[in-house]
Amino acid sequence: MRKITVLGLSAAGMFLLSTAALVLAGLHDKLAPADVIVVPGNTILPDGTPSPRLQARLDVALKQFQEHRAPRILVSGATGKEGFDEAASMARYLQSRGVPASAIVEDNQGWTTDDTARNAATLMHQHGWRTAMVATQYFHVPRFRLALARAGIAVSGNVHAPYFELRDLYSVPRETVGYAVYYARP
Template sequence: MLKYLLIFPATLLLASAAIVAAGLDDQIAPADMIVVPGNTVAPDGTPSPRLQARLDVALQQFRNRQAPRIFVSGGTGKEGFDEAAAMAGYLKRQGVPAAAIIEDNQGRTTEATARNAAIYLQAHGLTTAMVATQYFHVPRFRLALERAGVTVSAQVHAPYGELRDLYSTPREAIGYAVYYLKK
């Protein structure tokens, strides 16, 4: 009986380790656009440190000319701010031309962001995307984009960690399994 009680935690631990390994494995290659999913906006309307880290890693790849545009996606969070607008504002303040930023304020979930990015790419005759998010979110976000018909040519993780990652990583392992099994 004890061995059956240990199966779930052991499986979750192994899956979490796989999520971490895959998410930390940055793969740099050209893409038609960098896709950055939203996250918390601070009470003053600026990106939270976690979200800023996502934007900074995307900005680095944009400046390295790995992609000519950045797709920022999010909804209006409990803070009352449009995440995509806050993200676009941050990028503009960092010198990214407005014409290189695509705002999607309907990306309330990973799946919605992936679907909206796919629609944008298809409408503009583009096919490839680079993922820029937290390491634990990279695998599920890649899967969502690929399921939406996007070729993910590259991935980068935001170099930002916090205590809540101890919860977020196993949650993403479960989330990945749910996405994988869902058609």
């Protein structure tokens, strides 16, 4: 019984340490020039506009664009249960804030983090772009960086959306498991 308790406590401790490392890595922005800023999609509101969480991602990407860290923004998403094309909604949001349409690349097949990474890699290779900056929630930064790297993209930097909500209590441990699964698979 004692060995089981020690094993359980050790596993819980490792999980907590891994979760803390993931959070700290995601909160540590790395500002660097890139060919493109990649923003993964998220919920679209019933009126067709990005949710506050997604707006935060777009706003942090917009700031990097305005500070000339990258000349373009790739928005990726799919048509969610709300019935809206996330990428198109994201593009409209950025355009309404002054980003020229010519500086926005839309990927409307970004159903998952892996899909977004693969699609971004394809688009980047087609255009001869080599480096990407990640703009997403702090807890998603490490896994998204890993997915892009595995897709052959050099991730030069990352920024996290300064948006925190109660849902993070679920999302953070879920990402710890998600990162481990992404890391372990070939």
